[in-house]
Amino acid sequence: MKLPIGPNAGDYCHPDLAKLLISRPLIDDYDLSGAEHLNTDVLVIGGGGAGAAAALSATEAGARVIMANKLRIGDSNTVMAEGGIQAAVGAEDSLQQHFDDTVKGGHNVGKKELVAQMVTDAPSAIRWLIGLGMTFDLTNGADSNGMLSRKRAGGTTVPRILSYRDFTGLEMMRVLREAVELDENITQLNRHPAIELLSDEHGRCVGAILYDWKNALWCWCTPKPWYWQPAAAEGCICRVSPLPTTTAQPQTAW
Numbered sequence: 001m002k003l004p005i006g007p008n009a010g011d012y013c014h015p016d017l018a019k020l021l022i023s024r025p026l027i028d029d030y031d032l033s034g035a036e037h038l039n040t041d042v043l044v045i046g047g048g049g050a051g052a053a054a055a056l057s058a059t060e061a062g063a064r065v066i067m068a069n070k071l072r073i074g075d076s077n078t079v080m081a082e083g084g085i086q087a088a089v090g091a092e093d094s095l096q097q098h099f100d101d102t103v104k105g106g107h108n109v110g111k112k113e114l115v116a117q118m119v120t121d122a123p124s125a126i127r128w129l130i131g132l133g134m135t136f137d138l139t140n141g142a143d144s145n146g147m148l149s150r151k152r153a154g155g156t157t158v159p160r161i162l163s164y165r166d167f168t169g170l171e172m173m174r175v176l177r178e179a180v181e182l183d184e185n186i187t188q189l190n191r192h193p194a195i196e197l198l199s200d201e202h203g204r205c206v207g208a209i210l211y212d213w214k215n216a217l218w219c220w221c222t223p224k225p226w227y228w229q230p231a232a233a234e235g236c237i238c239r240v241s242p243l244p245t246t247t248a249q250p251q252t253a254w
Contacts, residue, residue: 006021039221040221045068047074047075073177079173101157132175134171137165149163193213196209
Protein backbone atom coordinates (compact mmCIF):
# COMPACT_ATOMS: atom_id res chain seq x y z
CA MET A 1 0.00 0.00 0.00
CA LYS A 2 1.28 3.46 -0.91
CA LEU A 3 1.48 6.08 1.86
CA PRO A 4 -0.55 9.16 0.84
CA ILE A 5 0.84 11.69 3.35
CA GLY A 6 3.87 12.50 5.49
CA PRO A 7 7.60 12.58 4.72
CA ASN A 8 7.36 9.05 3.29
CA ALA A 9 4.46 9.87 0.97
CA GLY A 10 4.68 7.70 -2.12
CA ASP A 11 6.58 4.90 -0.40
CA TYR A 12 5.08 1.42 -0.21
CA CYS A 13 4.63 -0.49 3.04
CA HIS A 14 2.48 -3.26 4.48
CA PRO A 15 -1.24 -2.30 4.55
CA ASP A 16 -1.48 -2.87 8.32
CA LEU A 17 1.39 -0.45 8.93
CA ALA A 18 -0.09 2.08 6.51
CA LYS A 19 -3.42 2.01 8.37
CA LEU A 20 -1.64 2.75 11.64
CA LEU A 21 0.36 5.62 10.16
CA ILE A 22 -2.70 7.34 8.68
CA SER A 23 -5.21 6.43 11.41
CA ARG A 24 -7.37 8.89 13.31
CA PRO A 25 -6.19 10.33 16.65
CA LEU A 26 -6.64 8.18 19.73
CA ILE A 27 -7.88 11.12 21.81
CA ASP A 28 -10.29 14.02 21.31
CA ASP A 29 -9.92 17.71 22.06
CA TYR A 30 -11.91 17.46 25.28
CA ASP A 31 -9.35 15.03 26.68
CA LEU A 32 -6.84 17.90 26.76
CA SER A 33 -9.07 20.32 28.66
CA GLY A 34 -6.90 21.73 31.44
CA ALA A 35 -3.90 19.63 30.44
CA GLU A 36 -0.49 20.95 31.44
CA HIS A 37 1.46 22.66 28.67
CA LEU A 38 5.21 22.02 28.76
CA ASN A 39 7.68 24.36 27.06
CA THR A 40 11.19 23.42 26.03
CA ASP A 41 13.69 23.89 23.22
CA VAL A 42 13.88 20.23 22.17
CA LEU A 43 11.54 17.31 22.90
CA VAL A 44 13.12 13.86 22.73
CA ILE A 45 10.72 10.90 22.71
CA GLY A 46 12.32 7.74 24.03
CA GLY A 47 15.07 7.05 26.53
CA GLY A 48 17.11 4.40 24.75
CA GLY A 49 20.54 4.84 23.23
CA ALA A 50 19.37 7.02 20.35
CA GLY A 51 17.17 9.20 22.54
CA ALA A 52 19.87 9.72 25.17
CA ALA A 53 22.47 10.56 22.52
CA ALA A 54 20.08 13.03 20.85
CA ALA A 55 19.33 14.74 24.17
CA LEU A 56 23.01 15.09 25.04
CA SER A 57 23.83 16.36 21.56
CA ALA A 58 21.13 19.01 21.88
CA THR A 59 22.32 20.26 25.26
CA GLU A 60 25.88 20.45 23.93
CA ALA A 61 24.47 22.93 21.40
CA GLY A 62 22.88 24.97 24.21
CA ALA A 63 19.31 23.65 24.14
CA ARG A 64 16.99 22.80 27.01
CA VAL A 65 15.60 19.30 26.56
CA ILE A 66 12.59 17.35 27.78
CA MET A 67 13.02 13.58 27.42
CA ALA A 68 9.71 11.70 27.49
CA ASN A 69 10.18 8.02 28.35
CA LYS A 70 7.54 5.33 28.06
CA LEU A 71 9.15 3.64 31.08
CA ARG A 72 12.52 4.84 32.38
CA ILE A 73 15.74 5.85 30.69
CA GLY A 74 17.56 2.70 29.65
CA ASP A 75 14.44 0.52 29.49
CA SER A 76 15.01 -0.14 25.81
CA ASN A 77 16.41 -2.56 23.27
CA THR A 78 19.80 -0.85 23.45
CA VAL A 79 20.71 -2.78 26.60
CA MET A 80 20.00 -6.07 24.79
CA ALA A 81 22.57 -5.45 22.04
CA GLU A 82 25.49 -7.87 22.38
CA GLY A 83 27.37 -7.78 19.09
CA GLY A 84 29.12 -4.45 18.76
CA ILE A 85 29.42 -1.27 16.72
CA GLN A 86 30.96 -0.86 13.29
CA ALA A 87 33.27 2.09 12.67
CA ALA A 88 36.14 2.50 10.21
CA VAL A 89 38.93 3.20 12.72
CA GLY A 90 41.56 0.68 11.58
CA ALA A 91 44.61 1.65 9.54
CA GLU A 92 43.60 -0.78 6.79
CA ASP A 93 39.99 0.45 6.77
CA SER A 94 38.33 3.51 5.25
CA LEU A 95 34.98 5.26 5.18
CA GLN A 96 34.57 4.21 1.56
CA GLN A 97 35.13 0.53 2.41
CA HIS A 98 32.62 0.76 5.27
CA PHE A 99 30.13 2.42 2.92
CA ASP A 100 30.60 -0.17 0.18
CA ASP A 101 30.30 -3.10 2.62
CA THR A 102 27.13 -1.65 4.14
CA VAL A 103 25.44 -0.98 0.82
CA LYS A 104 26.34 -4.44 -0.48
CA GLY A 105 25.20 -6.08 2.76
CA GLY A 106 21.84 -4.36 2.36
CA HIS A 107 21.42 -5.75 -1.18
CA ASN A 108 21.84 -2.22 -2.59
CA VAL A 109 18.39 -1.07 -1.48
CA GLY A 110 19.45 1.20 1.39
CA LYS A 111 19.27 4.97 1.01
CA LYS A 112 22.87 5.74 0.13
CA GLU A 113 22.80 9.27 1.53
CA LEU A 114 21.83 7.88 4.95
CA VAL A 115 24.44 5.12 4.74
CA ALA A 116 27.10 7.71 3.88
CA GLN A 117 26.07 9.85 6.85
CA MET A 118 26.18 6.86 9.19
CA VAL A 119 29.63 5.62 8.20
CA THR A 120 31.06 9.16 8.16
CA ASP A 121 29.82 9.88 11.67
CA ALA A 122 30.79 6.48 13.12
CA PRO A 123 34.44 7.23 14.10
CA SER A 124 33.52 10.48 15.84
CA ALA A 125 30.63 8.71 17.61
CA ILE A 126 33.10 6.16 19.00
CA ARG A 127 35.40 8.94 20.22
CA TRP A 128 32.39 10.67 21.80
CA LEU A 129 31.31 7.52 23.63
CA ILE A 130 34.86 6.92 24.90
CA GLY A 131 34.91 10.52 26.11
CA LEU A 132 31.77 9.79 28.13
CA GLY A 133 33.53 6.84 29.73
CA MET A 134 32.44 3.86 27.65
CA THR A 135 34.77 0.86 27.76
CA PHE A 136 35.70 -1.13 24.67
CA ASP A 137 37.71 -4.34 24.41
CA LEU A 138 41.42 -3.66 23.84
CA THR A 139 44.06 -5.80 22.14
CA ASN A 140 46.13 -5.78 25.34
CA GLY A 141 43.27 -6.45 27.71
CA ALA A 142 42.81 -3.73 30.31
CA ASP A 143 46.14 -2.06 29.47
CA SER A 144 45.47 1.64 28.87
CA ASN A 145 48.01 1.55 26.04
CA GLY A 146 46.12 -1.18 24.21
CA MET A 147 44.55 -0.59 20.81
CA LEU A 148 40.84 -1.02 20.19
CA SER A 149 40.13 -4.67 19.47
CA ARG A 150 38.37 -5.05 16.12
CA LYS A 151 36.49 -8.15 14.99
CA ARG A 152 35.42 -9.15 11.52
CA ALA A 153 31.75 -9.78 10.88
CA GLY A 154 29.92 -11.31 7.97
CA GLY A 155 29.86 -9.06 4.94
CA THR A 156 32.84 -6.94 6.00
CA THR A 157 36.10 -6.81 4.05
CA VAL A 158 38.20 -5.89 7.11
CA PRO A 159 37.82 -6.22 10.91
CA ARG A 160 35.52 -3.39 12.00
CA ILE A 161 33.38 -4.53 14.96
CA LEU A 162 34.09 -2.71 18.24
CA SER A 163 32.58 -4.28 21.33
CA TYR A 164 32.77 -4.72 25.07
CA ARG A 165 32.56 -8.39 25.97
CA ASP A 166 29.01 -9.63 25.30
CA PHE A 167 27.12 -6.61 26.61
CA THR A 168 28.14 -3.71 24.41
CA GLY A 169 24.67 -2.17 24.47
CA LEU A 170 24.44 -2.34 28.25
CA GLU A 171 27.83 -0.64 28.61
CA MET A 172 26.80 2.06 26.15
CA MET A 173 23.54 2.69 27.98
CA ARG A 174 25.40 2.89 31.29
CA VAL A 175 27.48 5.89 30.25
CA LEU A 176 24.64 7.56 28.35
CA ARG A 177 22.33 7.26 31.33
CA GLU A 178 24.91 8.69 33.70
CA ALA A 179 25.55 11.62 31.36
CA VAL A 180 21.83 12.35 30.99
CA GLU A 181 21.17 12.22 34.72
CA LEU A 182 24.07 14.60 35.39
CA ASP A 183 22.94 17.09 32.74
CA GLU A 184 20.93 19.88 34.37
CA ASN A 185 19.48 20.93 31.01
CA ILE A 186 17.68 17.60 30.49
CA THR A 187 14.34 17.07 32.21
CA GLN A 188 13.25 13.43 32.29
CA LEU A 189 9.57 12.56 32.22
CA ASN A 190 9.49 8.88 33.12
CA ARG A 191 6.38 6.83 32.38
CA HIS A 192 5.15 9.52 29.99
CA PRO A 193 4.49 7.72 26.67
CA ALA A 194 3.83 9.86 23.61
CA ILE A 195 0.25 9.18 22.48
CA GLU A 196 -0.04 11.55 19.52
CA LEU A 197 2.20 13.89 17.55
CA LEU A 198 1.02 17.46 16.95
CA SER A 199 1.36 19.01 13.51
CA ASP A 200 0.82 22.46 12.03
CA GLU A 201 -1.15 23.41 8.93
CA HIS A 202 1.81 22.38 6.75
CA GLY A 203 1.99 18.89 8.24
CA ARG A 204 5.20 19.57 10.17
CA CYS A 205 5.53 18.03 13.62
CA VAL A 206 5.43 20.74 16.30
CA GLY A 207 5.06 18.71 19.50
CA ALA A 208 3.46 15.72 21.16
CA ILE A 209 0.70 14.74 23.55
CA LEU A 210 2.02 12.76 26.51
CA TYR A 211 0.22 10.66 29.10
CA ASP A 212 1.34 10.70 32.73
CA TRP A 213 0.80 7.10 33.84
CA LYS A 214 1.43 7.79 37.52
CA ASN A 215 -1.18 10.54 37.86
CA ALA A 216 -3.45 9.49 34.96
CA LEU A 217 -3.18 12.96 33.40
CA TRP A 218 -2.60 14.30 29.91
CA CYS A 219 0.02 16.90 29.07
CA TRP A 220 1.28 18.37 25.84
CA CYS A 221 4.66 19.68 24.84
CA THR A 222 5.55 22.11 22.05
CA PRO A 223 9.29 22.66 21.65
CA LYS A 224 10.62 25.85 20.10
CA PRO A 225 12.03 25.92 16.57
CA TRP A 226 15.58 24.73 17.15
CA TYR A 227 18.24 23.44 14.81
CA TRP A 228 21.59 21.90 15.55
CA GLN A 229 23.94 19.74 13.56
CA PRO A 230 26.63 17.58 15.15
CA ALA A 231 30.13 18.23 13.90
CA ALA A 232 30.96 16.08 10.88
CA ALA A 233 33.56 13.39 11.26
CA GLU A 234 36.91 13.84 9.60
CA GLY A 235 37.50 11.83 6.45
CA CYS A 236 36.54 11.52 2.83
CA ILE A 237 33.09 12.00 1.38
CA CYS A 238 31.67 8.67 0.26
CA ARG A 239 30.52 8.22 -3.31
CA VAL A 240 26.76 7.74 -3.25
CA SER A 241 25.95 7.43 -6.95
CA PRO A 242 23.71 4.41 -7.63
CA LEU A 243 25.24 1.26 -9.02
CA PRO A 244 24.32 0.49 -12.65
CA THR A 245 22.31 -2.54 -11.57
CA THR A 246 20.17 -0.62 -9.05
CA THR A 247 18.91 2.33 -11.08
CA ALA A 248 15.56 0.72 -11.83
CA GLN A 249 12.67 1.47 -9.47
CA PRO A 250 12.16 -1.60 -7.25
CA GLN A 251 8.74 -3.20 -7.44
CA THR A 252 7.14 -4.43 -4.23
CA ALA A 253 4.01 -6.54 -3.96
CA TRP A 254 2.04 -7.18 -0.79
